[in-house]
Amino acid sequence: DRQRVISEGSLDHARAWMDKVGWTGNFMIGAATGPAEHRGREFADSEVYKLIEAMSWETGRNNDPARKREIDELVALIGGAQEKDGYLNTAYGRPGQAPRWSDLEWGHELYCAGHLLQAAVADTRVHGPGPLLEIARRTADHICETFGADGSTGICGHPEIEPALVELYRVTGERRYLEQARLFVERRGHQTLAPHQFGWSYFSDDIPVRAATVLRGHAVRALYLACGVVDVAVETGDDELLTAVKNQFDRTLARRTYLTGGMGSRHMDEAFSDDFVLPSDRAYSESCASVAAVMLAWRLLLATGDARYADVIERILYNVVATAIEDDGRAFFYAHSLHQRTPTRALPDDEEQLGFGGGPRAPWFEVSCCLPNVSRLLASLSTYLAVADDEGLRIMQYADATVDTRLADGRRVALETTTAYPHDGDVTIRITATDGGEWPLTLRVPAWADGATVTVGGVPEPVTGTLTLRRAFAAGDEIRLHLPMAPRFTSPDPRIDAVRGCVAVERGPVVYCAESPVGEPLGDLDLLRVDPGRAPADGDEGVEVWGGLAAATDATWPYDEPVGDDPPLGLIRLLPYHRWARRGPATMRVWLPTVQSPRARSTDG
Amino acid sequence: DRQRVISEGSLDHARAWMDKVGWTGNFMIGAATGPAEHRGREFADSEVYKLIEAMSWETGRNNDPARKREIDELVALIGGAQEKDGYLNTAYGRPGQAPRWSDLEWGHELYCAGHLLQAAVADTRVHGPGPLLEIARRTADHICETFGADGSTGICGHPEIEPALVELYRVTGERRYLEQARLFVERRGHQTLAPHQFGWSYFSDDIPVRAATVLRGHAVRALYLACGVVDVAVETGDDELLTAVKNQFDRTLARRTYLTGGMGSRHMDEAFSDDFVLPSDRAYSESCASVAAVMLAWRLLLATGDARYADVIERILYNVVATAIEDDGRAFFYAHSLHQRTPTRALPDDEEQLGFGGGPRAPWFEVSCCLPNVSRLLASLSTYLAVADDEGLRIMQYADATVDTRLADGRRVALETTTAYPHDGDVTIRITATDGGEWPLTLRVPAWADGATVTVGGVPEPVTGTLTLRRAFAAGDEIRLHLPMAPRFTSPDPRIDAVRGCVAVERGPVVYCAESPVGEPLGDLDLLRVDPGRAPADGDEGVEVWGGLAAATDATWPYDEPVGDDPPLGLIRLLPYHRWARRGPATMRVWLPTVQSPRARSTDG
Structure with missing residues (x-):
């Protein structure tokens, strides 16, 4: 679902903005051809690379030929900007620009190169070796020559080249990339x-x-x-x-x-x-x-x-x-406040935002790393669902999915998971194909899932922690995992001053919040008090807790006597935190202050 | 006492550093003589002006002729840097520098001019009109010509010129300065x-x-x-x-x-x-x-x-x-944390600090406004003690002091206050001279002083709020004010999430804190819990509360069950917040988390 949003909204949106603010255009200037008018921040190149990475993963999922052509065009553009010796960055080294590697602290040159390598790795994994891999190899070779054991001992102010070089090593088998990554890791931390x-x-x-x-x-x-x-x-x-x-x-x-x-x-x-x-x-x-x-x-x-x-x-x-990300994929949060005290305000669609704090999701920021970065993650989400280990298969995330793979010993295994998770906690895993013989299937039972059960054929049995079923599975076998989804209160470590005296509500893996949209007010959320003695429960339109609004106690000086009485309580509706700020200007809070005299303390810690 | 520290430590310390980092030297370049190598930030001029202001107030107090000569020398230096048309700023307008008024947002030109005017006002109030007043008037006239009703409609990114122009108007009677200040005030807020x-x-x-x-x-x-x-x-x-x-x-x-x-x-x-x-x-x-x-x-x-x-x-x-300010006047806080979680660390005496947060008092910062600014305040502190109103005299702050002044109608009044305030709360005010006749003497009774009494001759009488005694006072009359100094718990407004579930301790006007110096540890202050049911009390070496350290509850994830039991309680010593970080590296906190089950709630709000 989120992947479709990325595919249909975010990628085009990001491409259009990157063209508009000149980040793709930076590559058109070409190598060594007169003074460059570089647009955007010094790391703008990297956003184009992240976008290509997201587009690559996405074409792997949906095989969209138009998108593949778009990638190829961008790659051609980028290749044209690469210098003869492999150096590639549109913000440094040309006439009128600062020299290469002259500002390791803030220049982001190795960082940009890292994202180029990551884009090439994604493109290669999806489409096989192509021009982008060649561009990346030339860049990586140039970096190894410049920063190798006999070269500069510098490191980049913004790490990213380190994992990228190892990833490129994995794709190419070229050990000098791994060695260069190792050097960068060991050099860091010496205050250079x-x-x-x-x-x-x-x-x-x-x-x-x-x-x-x-x-x-x-x-x-x-x-x-x-x-x-x-x-x-x-x-x-x-x-x-x-x-x-x-x-x-x-x-x-x-x-x-x-x-x-x-x-x-x-x-x-x-x-x-x-x-x-x-x-x-x-x-x-x-x-x-x-x-x-x-x-x-x-x-x-x-x-x-x-x-x-x-x-x-x-x-x-x-x-x-x-x-x-906004539901249409065309606006996004840079920062994620857990408590919005003053109502968010509507933002114009066509304005680049300068600030990153508070506020609603914005169409674009002067520093717009989040959109392409989140896109590349979401486009590659399916890789996080399951993993083959030394012997068998592990299911790590629960979603409707099919897995068709080979075990370490070469036997084919295929299965299908069906679930409405996290809306409910029932997950059915049906083996659809197997070459026979015993193998272990591991299922993650989340730490919050007190009272989880698994049913293999017969009666549900209680499980805690990771569950491994070692059998000779047959096609048609069904495993039913049940994760209890009753909403629950969560208390913070008492050393977190910021949320002392508060509880949060979670339901499965989802954190909830109270939102008070302007116009249909729950009221001033700073006055909300909830009763931790009465468990939260699923209601018709979300999770409900018992709570109320305390009386405002305005004084000329806010430090004096202890607070007054608890407010009268009623049912307060909460919504998933990820759904907040989608109904117009609103205030919001995740951590809910508790009343002074709960009905019954739910203490068991 | 603090004034002596400023006089003997801070002023010389600040002057030495300003010479070292080149801020005074900026003025030596002279007007319009080749490319300037301006040192320091764009507002460095203002620190020199603030220092002169502090020195001026200080010479008014102690009549130090050496300091007066130092002021005169600095003024001569500054005068040499003023342009013919009155413009005066060492960072703008010379060959190689940005043009005048080209960066109203960040240039601080009007801000620097404001501090020049304030220095001139102080110098004039203490020593009478002199060269600095002339420099200031030429600057102010130039500003009125440039930014007047017919001139540029700009404002300064950093206000300061506004109060300075009014102060200069008060000293000179020149109404165009007041009018210019009014224009700046009315122009602000229009997003220009x-x-x-x-x-x-x-x-x-x-x-x-x-x-x-x-x-x-x-x-x-x-x-x-x-x-x-x-x-x-x-x-x-x-x-x-x-x-x-x-x-x-x-x-x-x-x-x-x-x-x-x-x-x-x-x-x-x-x-x-x-x-x-x-x-x-x-x-x-x-x-x-x-x-x-x-x-x-x-x-x-x-x-x-x-x-x-x-x-x-x-x-x-x-x-x-x-x-x-450090006890010797030679180190200072830029920011004032109320909770130091990791121990402060010793700083070298001779290094300029780049950051402003946390840490101990530092000898100097790249942006070192605090020292000269605090100095000019402390050097002029005596002006805050008492004020003559339409009819009589008001004592606003309590310290050992003599006041010798004339009432609005010209009658002379002199009095002497004797007190160990705020160590204890007894203040004796003795009338030492009066021209006779009735006049009102007003004494501030602080809002926290529940149970204050006043004794005029006979029996103590309770007072709340401002007290006005209207009498025909005679020389030798004594008024004894008693302000109760028992330490007390203070609770925060419940909308301040950051300190929910905590109390603070105050004694008179002084806020207290728990400090845990490294080596003689009270322990991990994040685990400290105090009992708000037992009142804090004066101990032999400071204020004491009942408290203890909760057990650490380390877990792999800090959000789970409610906290455990209250710790065993003993006496915990607190010290005035202004005394913290004077015993070497330490952690500290002002707001103290409370136990869950206080002995008896001290609720009366």
């Missing part, structure tokens, strides 16, 4: 980038990768780097490196991640803050950080086999990625 | 400055001054503008304008101000956030915003006679201004 107001941590250049204990600084930078670190660790068999980055991500999940799975709580430097600093109203939770977090969780899922990372992917997909 | 990522509200250019309902955008900009608005309103008798700005400040106090009186809760744009967005850990609460807030509160106190504004001044002085 120029100091800046935001500190070296902004670039993850404060502490060597092996010594760091948590992700920090600019969230997208830190997460892309971590992806590259996992890639290097896995491909070189470096367990120490893998453990380091796994521990960093685990602590980030435990202490620096929003309930939605969103990451980054500072607007100023788009950064992770200290542990437990997770304000709802000033949440940053950038769309691109979520794309990067899915990429990282996916890598750690594959590297460790721990299904907890699939829980993380699910949480981010349903609560950040699904929230980011 | 170029759009920016932060929006027009950043410049207070989003809504006309008369229509706005609250201060918004960049805090210092908004507060300086408001000062100018009050000045214009008072001098032109414009009650509508006065009411507008009074209402804006009142709502700002009720909804956008920290317990300390600090203002501005966003790092990104150094701005006010939405109502009730007041995070402790990411508080910005810039030193300069507090200087500006004192200036504004003082103007509204004079304009309205409402002693509430003197409460605000007292709160800011004891909890932000007193916090800003």
Whole structure:
């Protein structure tokens, strides 16, 4: 469904805007032909590459020949801008521009090259080797010559080249790409980038990768780097490196991640803050950080086999990625506030937005990485559903799907999953083909799914955590997984000051929120109080809780006596967080303050 | 005491740094003599002017001839940099520099000129008219010619020229300065400055001054503008304008101000956030915003006679201004966090700091407005103690002081206040001279002083709010004011999510905090829980509350079940917030989470 939106809306929308603001045009200037008038920010090239990556995955899904022609035309354009020695960036090195590699901190040259490589990898995986792969190889070779063991010891202010080089190595088998990625990873953390107001941590250049204990600084930078670190660790068999980055991500999940799975709580430097600093109203939770977090969780899922990372992917997909894009695919959130205090306001369709905070989904931003980035993720979503392991098959995400693949030993397996998940929690998996013999089928049971059951033929049996069924499955066999979908209250770690004294409501993997659209007011959400003693329940039009609006207590000075009485309570309707800001200007909050005297405490922790 | 620190430490320290980083040297280049190599930011001139203002007030207090010579030398330097037509700015207009007035949004030219005028006003008030006043008048005349009714309709991105022109009008009687200030005030709010990522509200250019309902955008900009608005309103008798700005400040106090009186809760744009967005850990609460807030509160106190504004001044002085400067006057806070989660770290004495957030007091910043700005406030502190009104005398702040003045009708009045305030709450006011006859003496009773008494000769009598004694005082008469200083718990407005479920402790006007220095650990302050059912009390070494450390509940995911049991409680020592970060690296918090089951709720609200 979301994929169709991307296909039918976002890709054309993004292409049209990139033409309008000149980002595709930058490539037309051609190499070394007079002073360039580069348009857009220094990383504009990368958005074109991300768009090509999204288009490639999308054509793999729907085989659209018109889209394939569009890709080919863009690739030709890009090839024309490549220098003879392989260098390719429209913002540097031409007459009138700053020299190549003269601003590693902010120039984004290696970052752009990384996205070029990723686009080439996607194009190659879908369509086989072609001109884009050649362009990417020439670029990668040039980078290896410039930044190799005997070359410059620099690193890029914005990581991205690291995972890209490993991905290109996987597609081409060229080990120097892997070695170059390894060099970039080991060089980081030695404070070689120029100091800046935001500190070296902004670039993850404060502490060597092996010594760091948590992700920090600019969230997208830190997460892309971590992806590259996992890639290097896995491909070189470096367990120490893998453990380091796994521990960093685990602590980030435990202490620096929003309930939605969103990451980054500072607007100023788009950064992770200290542990437990997770304000709802000033949440940053950038769309691109979520794309990067899915990429990282996916890598750690594959590297460790721990299904907890699939829980993380699910949480981010349903609560950040699904929230980011307008229903028509033509407007999007850059940042994801969990608490909108003043009503969002309508934005004109044809204006580039300068700011990233609050507000409704916008058609385009001066820095418009989210749309192509989310598009490339959504277009490749199907790859996250299932994974073949050493012996069998693991189903990691639940959606209507067919899987037809071969096990590690070459036996063919095909199955079909049917479900209305996450609307309800019943998933039916029907084996449609098998070459016979025993093999293990692993099903993820999310951590929140207390009371899950599985039925294989006979009686439902309780399951917790990952479930592995090892059988000689036959075509027609059905496995029915039941995940309880009753809405539930969730309490925050008490060290998160920002949401102390509040509860959130979740239903399956979906986070809910209270929304108060202007005109049909629930009222001032800052005065909403809910009773955590009465469980939330499915109502006719969404999840309902017991709550009410406290009396406003306006005073000339807001610090004085404790608060007054609890308000009278009634049923309050909540909606999925990913559905907010789709009904016009509204206020919203995910974390709901509780009444002082709940009906009965639901404490069991 | 603080004034002595400024005099003996800060002024020399600031001068030495301004020489070192080239800000004073900028003036040596001389007008129109070849390409300038301007050093520092575009507003560096203003820091030199603020320093001269501070030095001027300081010489008025201590009559230091060496300091007076230093001022004269700086003035001569500045005079040499003034252009023939009166224009004076070292960063614009010379060969190799951007043209004059070419960047009203960010150039700070009118802002710098405003601080020049303020320095001249201080110099003139203390030493009488001299060369600096002449420089200032030529500058002001040039501005009136350039931006007058027939000139450019521009405004400055950073307000400051507005109050400065009115102050210069007051010193010189030149009405065109007042008229120019009025023009600048009326022109603002019509979105004439170029759009920016932060929006027009950043410049207070989003809504006309008369229509706005609250201060918004960049805090210092908004507060300086408001000062100018009050000045214009008072001098032109414009009650509508006065009411507008009074209402804006009142709502700002009720909804956008920290317990300390600090203002501005966003790092990104150094701005006010939405109502009730007041995070402790990411508080910005810039030193300069507090200087500006004192200036504004003082103007509204004079304009309205409402002693509430003197409460605000007292709160800011004891909890932000007193916090800003190191005991030796040679290091300072730019921003004032109310919650330091990770230990502050020692900083080298000789390094200019790039960032403004968290951390200990620093010797110097790339943007070092706080030190000269706080210095000019502290050096002029005595002006805030007492004020003559239409008939009598009002004592607004309590400190050891002598007042010797004339009432509006010309009668001489002298008095002496003796107090250890705010350590204790006894203030003795002794009339030392009077020309006889009845006159009113007004004493501020702070809003927090429940149970205050006054003794005039005989028995103590209870007082609330402002107290006016109208008598024929005689020399030797004593008035004894008693303000109860028992420490007390304060609760936040429940709409401030950031500190929900917490209490703060105040004692008189002083906000307290828990500090956990590294090495002598109270422990992890994020786990501290206090019992709001047992009142805080004065202990041997500070204020004590009942509290304890909750068990850490580390989990892989921080959102799950409600918190566990309350910790065992003991006495926890607190210290005044303005004393924090003076014992080496430490964590700190002002707002203290409460236990779930207090001994007895102290609710009476």
